[in-house]
Amino acid sequence: MRIAVCIKQVPDSESRLKIDVAGTWIEEEDLTYVINESDEYALEEALRIAEATDGEVVVFSLGPERVREALRKALALGGARALHLNDPAFFGGDSSSTGRALAAAIACEEFDLVMTGSQSDDVGYGSTGSIVAGILGWPHAWLVMGVEIEAGGTSAKVTREMESGLNEVFRIQLPAVLEIQAGINKPRYASLKGIMQAKRKEIAPVDLAALDLSPAQVGAMGAKIEVLEIAFPQRGEGAQILEGDPADVAALLVEKLQKEARIL
């Protein structure tokens, strides 16, 4: 099967965050970037299906120059080649305009399946895969915890997470977009051989002119939602912060739990 995988590069969850001058996003300098967690699982799932069906995985990502690093890593893990939607016209969008650009790039080739993570760890709309599916006219499933390709690739048995520890199992017709939940598999590490091979694999830049779209359909202009402000959340009453070296602070905590909270 030929599988398109969409990945997003996001700030490392351990990063210390600073709000940017415009007050609508974070200061991007000095940040460490990684592949979005659920996208890593989506890539792994796609690689497994491609390996089992003698297929290939093509990786897509939208974002500035730094995104090449994420794509290079995806190629080291086993992607055959990559497309980098790198044009300022694409940037600053929401799920609807980002999904539109990705779908247009995906539609330039023939794929049996599109896989992506269920949600980005930065903005977290969880909608981009749905938008891609809608534009391609394919069914989709969000929060996928299991995929079994059936009937020579015409359908898939999908396990989807529900609330409160239950999974739902159903059959979906292919081609489809599957938005993968973290934890579905155990992502591999890149091998030295894979890293060496990735250096020779193609990362093709894609700009607006290459897609059959107008500037008003993509990026910030094509977005349906605008961000007015970003801020650190207001603390409620907040925690009583205990300070001291580990032994002191531990003793203080136990005392508080005994005498103040009265639960020990």
Next chain:
Amino acid sequence: MSNAIWIVLQQRDGQLHKMSFEAIRAGQDLADATGGQAYAVLVGSGLTETTSQLLGLDLAGVLVADAEGLEDYTPGGYISVLRPAIAEAQPQYVVFPHTYQTVDYAPSLAQALDAAMIPETTGFAVGDEGVEWNRPVLGGKLESRVRAKPDQQILVSVQSGSFAGDEVKKGSTPMEPVEIDTASVDPDREILGVEEAADEEVDLTQSEFIVAVGRGIGDPEKIVILEDLAKALGAELGASRPVIDSGWLPRDRQIGSSGQTVTPKLYLAAGISGAIQHLVGMKGSQVIVAINKDPGAPIFNVAHYGIVGDLHEIVPAITSAVIEAKGG
């Protein structure tokens, strides 16, 4: 567009999801703030009983799409009845509970309607140029305020715990449910069944003391320091999602929206930053202690006691202090 606000409730086997009531309250507040009229919308099969649960609430009406093909939820089935109904009635806002089901189909519905979709909102305020919505970003470390561009229909989902589902406004208007046309129901999944996500079942909901470990532990071999503390406290061990996904603890130890919801006397969270999906599963605990190296971690917003520092040093120290306090 009309001044109607549709609140699409979630039900399963006729049972209303708890967050459906939070969505009702959000819709009622939105109606008050914008001079709108709130309607509840139910989609499913055999909903007469379910509809009667809405009697006596402060709503302008109830709309029901009741058909056999809607017995099991499928995005195609739901969208095939909701899209034409919304396109005809043109409600300004459509409110959903922010559940895994909503995120599965509401963005596609918004796309089919060419409407804006704002997921996971935690509150709103009426601004000069329309309603402004709050929603968490970057794992809850920051909050953004967003607005749909002008002249759009807006679909919005409301995050768990953001609106008081137990304080839904009551009213006295008698309501005759209005039927939504279901002639074109078009399910796009063949439902095969429902299964338990975890193999074995550790029930954390009955535990009085829980020690929970997060990504900050860094190394699965270090989880033993939390096990020691749990033993000293007589507590059960729980975990946040990344620990489970990494395979460091079995899935039946997971606390949060896709795991268990717990309300122990003591919840001690070590190395858990506090993404909202985790917080919804533990914020009802009587006393919450958080240990995290990042003073900006959102877990400190819900904790009663916080310690900023390295859990690898602090947790063993607490274990010793607990053992000592219990008389060695």
